[in-house]
Amino acid sequence: MKLGDDKRLDLYRVMVRIRTFENGVRQLINDGKVGYVSFYTGGEAVAAAVSAHLVKEDQIGSTHRPLGHLIAKGADLKRMMAEIAGKATGTNKGKGGAYHIFDKEVGALGANGIVGGSVPMAAGYALANQLKDTDNVSISYFGEGASNQGGVQETLNLAACWKLPMVFVCENSSPEEQTMLGHKIDYPQLSITDISQRAPAYGMPGESHPGWDVEEVYKIAGEAIQRARRGEGPTLLEFKIHRLNADEDSPHCPIKCYRDKLMMDGVLSKELDDKIRSEEAAKVKEAMDFAVGSPEPELVDAYSDIFVEGA
Numbered sequence: 001m002k003l004g005d006d007k008r009l010d011l012y013r014v015m016v017r018i019r020t021f022e023n024g025v026r027q028l029i030n031d032g033k034v035g036y037v038s039f040y041t042g043g044e045a046v047a048a049a050v051s052a053h054l055v056k057e058d059q060i061g062s063t064h065r066p067l068g069h070l071i072a073k074g075a076d077l078k079r080m081m082a083e084i085a086g087k088a089t090g091t092n093k094g095k096g097g098a099y100h101i102f103d104k105e106v107g108a109l110g111a112n113g114i115v116g117g118s119v120p121m122a123a124g125y126a127l128a129n130q131l132k133d134t135d136n137v138s139i140s141y142f143g144e145g146a147s148n149q150g151g152v153q154e155t156l157n158l159a160a161c162w163k164l165p166m167v168f169v170c171e172n173s174s175p176e177e178q179t180m181l182g183h184k185i186d187y188p189q190l191s192i193t194d195i196s197q198r199a200p201a202y203g204m205p206g207e208s209h210p211g212w213d214v215e216e217v218y219k220i221a222g223e224a225i226q227r228a229r230r231g232e233g234p235t236l237l238e239f240k241i242h243r244l245n246a247d248e249d250s251p252h253c254p255i256k257c258y259r260d261k262l263m264m265d266g267v268l269s270k271e272l273d274d275k276i277r278s279e280e281a282a283k284v285k286e287a288m289d290f291a292v293g294s295p296e297p298e299l300v301d302a303y304s305d306i307f308v309e310g311a
C-alpha cells in the first residue's frame with residue numbers, strides 16, 4: 001500500500017497538532033492555569049493513524065491520556081483546552097477535566113480516569129452500532145496495565161463472542177517505563193512480552209507492532225477496522241510506544257521519525273514543515289487564549305447534567 005503525499009502530510013500534521021497542543025497544556029500548567037494532566041506524548045502515531053480510518057459517526061473510548069485520541073478524532077481544540085482548564089465553555093462544561101473529557105459531536109466518547117474503565121463502554125458503542133445495523137465501528141484504547149483488569153478481559157471475551165464491530169488498541173509503554181524506573185522490576189505485572197499473545201485465547205486475531213512508525217500503524221489498523229466494518233468481529237492490536245517528553249530528540253519520537261522520512265522522500269521541505277508548525281501553533285494559541293479568557297462554571301451548575309437514579 002502506497003500512501004499519497006496528501007495523506008502522508010495529513011498524518012504528519014495531526015501528529016504535530018497533538019504534540020503542539022500538549023505543549024500548550026504544559027505551558028498552562030507552568031502558568032498555574034491548569035492542574036495535573038497525564039500526557040499522551042510519544043503515542044501520536046497511533047492516534048493519528050487509527051483515526052485516519054474513522055468517520056465522525058465511529059466512536060472511540062479513551063484512557064487517562066486522552067488528548068491525542070480526541071484531537072485525532074477531530075475534537076474541538078478550543079473547547080478541549082477550556083475543558084482541561086475547568087471552564088464553563090469546555091466540551092463538558094468544565095466538569096470532566098482532562099481525565100473525563102469527551103466530545104460527543106465527533107464520537108470522541110469517554111476518556112476515563114479509571115484505568116480500563118472505558119473498555120466495556122467502547123464495547124457498548126459497538127453493540128449499539130451492531131444493533132442499529134450500521135457499519136460504524138468503535139475503537140477501544142487502553143494501556144498494558146489496563147489490559148490486566150478484569151473488566152477488560154471480560155470485554156475481550158464478549159466482543160469476540162458477539163462479533164462486535166470494534167478494534168482493541170493497546171498502547172504498550174512498558175519498555176519505556178522500565179527504563180525510566182531505572183531498575184529491574186521485581187514483581188512484573190506481565191508474564192508475556194506481547195499483549196496480542198492473548199488474542200487467540202479469546203478467539204480473535206491479534207498482532208503486535210512498533211507504534212512509532214505512523215505508516216505501519218496506518219496499515220495494520222486499517223485492516224482491523226475494515227474487518228470490523230465488514231461484520232467479521234474484533235481484533236486485538238498492540239502498539240509498542242515510548243512515553244516521551246515535549247521535545248522531538250528521541251529516536252523513538254514518531255514525529256521526528258516521520259519528518260525525517262518525509263524529507264528524505266521529498267514530500268516535506270523545511271519551509272512546508274515551518275508552515276505546518278506555525279499554523280498548528282496558531283490554532284493552539286487561540287485555544288489557550290480562549291480557555292484562559294473563559295468564565296468558570298457557576299456553583300449552581302454543579303447540580304445540572306448529573307444522573308440521579310430514580311429521579
Ligand SMILES: Cc1ncc(C[n+]2csc(CCOP(=O)(O)OP(=O)(O)O)c2C)c(N)n1
Pocket residue numbers: 064065113114115142143144145146147173
Ligand atoms: C482502576 C484504577 N486503578 C489504579 C489507578 C491508578 N493508575 C493511574 S495510571 C496507572 C497506570 C496505568 O498503566 P497503563 O494502563 O499501562 O497506562 P500508561 O499510564 O502506562 O499509559 C494506574 C495504576 C487508576 N487510575 N484506576
